[in-house]
Amino acid sequence: MADALRYRTDAPADEPAVTLDAFLDQADAASVRIEAGDDVRHLLPHLARVKLVEIDFPRFRDGRGYSSARILREAGYTGEIKATGDVLVDQLLFMRRCGFDSFAPEAPITPAAAERALSAYPYVYQHAADDAVPVWKLRHG
Amino acid sequence: MYRYDQYDQAIVDARVEEFRDQTARRIAGELTEDQFKPLRLKNGLYLQLHAYMLRVAIPYGTLDSRQMRMLAEIARKYDRGYGHFTTRQNIQYNWIKLEQAPDILADLATVEMHAIQTSGESVRNISADQYAGATADEIADPRPWAELLRQVTTFMPEFSYLPRKFKFAITAADSDRAAIRWHDCGLRLVRNEAGEDGFEVYAGGGMGRTPMIAPLIRSFLPADQLFGYVQAILRVWNRHARRDNIHKQRMKILVHELGAEEFTRQVEEEFAGFEARDVDPPRAEYDRIAAYFAPPPFETGLPDEIDRSDPDFALWLDRQVAPHKAPGYAIANISLKPVGGIPGDISAEQMEVVADLAERYSFDELRATHAQNLVLPHVRKADLYAVWQALDAAGLADVNLDLVSDIIACPGLDYCSLANARSIPLAQKISTRFADIDRQRDLGELKIKISGCINACGHHHAGHIGILGVDRKGTENYQLLLGGSGAEDVSAAKITGPGFDEDGVVDAIEKTLDAYVRLRDPGERFLDTYRRIGVEPFKEAIYG
Structure with a gap:
């Protein structure tokens, strides 16, 4: 996907992502695709072999994928999490904060537009999956 | 009251600039209305029947004179010289031009106000007891917790595309003036035997087409763990709510379908994870915020006598x-x-x-x-x-608090694109019919609440007398409900029977109240009479 936005330095996974069911059946699969209704926690016992998790957004209003990404990062997963589907520029910041580090939106987003959206806010109010420091921590050290 | 520091101000200022950019892209045609809609809704900007409507947040209903003067200036400069206070302690302007909306937000930011998350599928403005910090029947001022919650629920990365809107209400008093159990999450600040502060947590309340009174899911949540618990609630809902039917996506439906016990079990399981990750701000942050809510320097030795000669x-x-x-x-x-x-x-x-x-x-x-x-x-x-x-x-000395003319009404079909019927003219007719102040006082405490559609913004489910406007074959029709309450004696009102036209429902209210006057025990409120004798005598009076 030529238009993909990627915020990682390692080489992208070289195999296509399979469904969660297929992934659980295939002991050597390393790329998996999480649909909005899938329970990402089924993946947690197998994180050691996962290189790429694609999380699909069937509609931008469907926010289940944000929780899926957070749960993966909370479980210690450090591989790639890619947002696919109806991903809009104004959602990139929240997605990055939830642990997504690559994006393959249906409608392409230019790197400049992405950069603008990702740098819109100087501070954040809460911890997430990124290293942004919440303002209460800045206030109290 | 709370004052922004450099961080709060920078975040609100950034929001203004972001929305200015989004609005410019919309006006230039780079964004379609479909693409722009979710962006403007995150900023309280609705497209209504005649114009844009801007809803400005008044966090936990508290504001100062500087902010009120700015609200007046905005009314004059960008609207038609007035504003409209809402049932979520916010203010709405009904005649806004899109191209001016960013300027309004910029003006608001100069007085530490915003319209963030006053609409859309996010955590909305947190409502609170309007007597907080002033009433004797609370254990502490709950507003520091409300402000803390306001901050940490602003721009939540995981929970900005929720299944539907999410509403908090908070009180620390025995009397519930904030209708906490009608909210997605109602919080009551309590103190345990060890003298520690915590919350009773109610979850899964709401009005709309499926009225639900929130069950208690935690009788004592240590106050310092509030944000972890709130995130656990939001995560369970965000992950498991239906996404296929907009009318079944509010959290109340999930709580109802899972049952309070199972919902609570899932929340507690998530909560254990959040607790282990230590996500709550430190006590020092609460203390910093609480310092802004220190009681004002009340004078002592003041007289309690009041000259009542006028x-x-x-x-x-x-x-x-x-x-x-x-x-x-x-x-x-x-x-x-x-x-x-x-x-x-x-x-x-x-x-x-x-x-x-x-x-x-x-x-x-x-x-x-x-x-x-x-x-x-x-x-x-x-x-x-x-x-x-x-x-x-100034024409602001009406004497009708909690009386028959103290009516809650949604904007209805005069403004709202969702409405099926007008609410405002009906409220006007009722208050005119019962204008006589002696009669109002004789009728006593009475909460009439009018909604112009099933979404229930006028809280008709919680009305002692509720009115729901519906569209029946192209004409406005009003259903009459009796017996609801948003107070500590919370209950959902029930429909009496077939609906009425506008004048008919005013007549029906009058018949209901005439029956109440005949049937009440001395000193008994309408609601208590209704609860004692049931709906039948009223039905007979209305339809008999």
Whole structure:
């Protein structure tokens, strides 16, 4: 996907992502695709072999994928999490904060537009999956 | 009250610039209306029947004179000289031009206000007891917790595309003036035997087409763990709510379908994870915020006697003034419900009068209430007469708090693109029919709440008398409900029977109240009579 936005330095996974069911059946699969209704926690016992998790957004209003990404990062997963589907520029910041580090939106987003959206806010109010420091921590050290 | 520091201000300023950019892209045609809609809705900007409507947040209903004057200026500069206080303690402007919306947000930011998350599928403005910090029946001022919650729920990365909107209400009092159990999450600050503060947590309440009263899911949540617990609630809902039917996506449906016990089990399981990750701000952050809510420097030794020789003032005093925790002080309620008026509407000039009174007589503090009135929370009893005179001169001295003409009404079909029926003209007709103040006083406490559609913004489910406007074959039809309450004696109102046209429902209310007067025990409120004798005698009076 030529238009993909990627915020990682390692080489992208070289195999296509399979469904969660297929992934659980295939002991050597390393790329998996999480649909909005899938329970990402089924993946947690197998994180050691996962290189790429694609999380699909069937509609931008469907926010289940944000929780899926957070749960993966909370479980210690450090591989790639890619947002696919109806991903809009104004959602990139929240997605990055939830642990997504690559994006393959249906409608392409230019790197400049992405950069603008990702740098819109100087501070954040809460911890997430990124290293942004919440303002209460800045206030109290 | 709370003041922004450099961080709060920078975040709100960034929001203004972001929305300015988004609006410019919309006007330039780079964004379609479909693409722009979710962006404007995150900023409280609705496209209504005749114009854009902007909803401005008033966190936990607290504001100062500087902010009220800015609200007046915005009414004059960008609207038609008035604003409308809502049932979520917010204010709405109904005649906004899209291209001016970013300027309004910029003006608001200069007085530490915003419209963030006042619409859309996110955590909405947190509502609270309008007497917080002034009433004697609370264990502590709950607003520091509300402000803490406001901050940490602003721009939540995981929870900004929720299944539907999510509403918090918070109180620390025995009397529930915030209708907490009608909210997605109701919080009541309590103190345990060890003297520690915590919350009773209620979850899964809401109105709309499926009224639900929130069950208690935690009887004591240590206050320092509030944010972890809130995230656990939001995550369970965000992950497991239906996404296939917009009418079944509110959290109340999930709580109902899972059952309170199973929902609670799942929340507690998530909560254990959040606790282990230590996600709550430290106590020092609560202390920093709480310092802003320290009680104002009340004078001591003030007299409690009030000169009641002016009979009109005495009437106002008995109805509109509530006891204060500090000797010599009182809480003054300002009615925004004149006979024949639009509930919650206020002109720019009136806003300025109220701002002046707050500055001079109430330690520069004001409150908006979910019943669409205003409050001067800290007035010296000795100043009440002067306050009343100024209110009277401004047309703000109506005497009807919690009486038949103190009606909650949604904007209805006069403004709202979702409405099926008009609410405002009906409220005007009811208050005109029952204009006589002696009759109003005789009828006693009575909460009439009108919604112009099933979405229930006018809280009809919680009305002692509720009215629901529906569309029946192209004509407006009004269903009458009885027996609801949003207070600590919470209950859902029930439909009496077939609906009425506009005049018919006013007649039906009159018949209901005539029956109440005949059937009540001495000193009994309408709601209590209804609960004692049931709906049948009223049905007979209405339909018999």
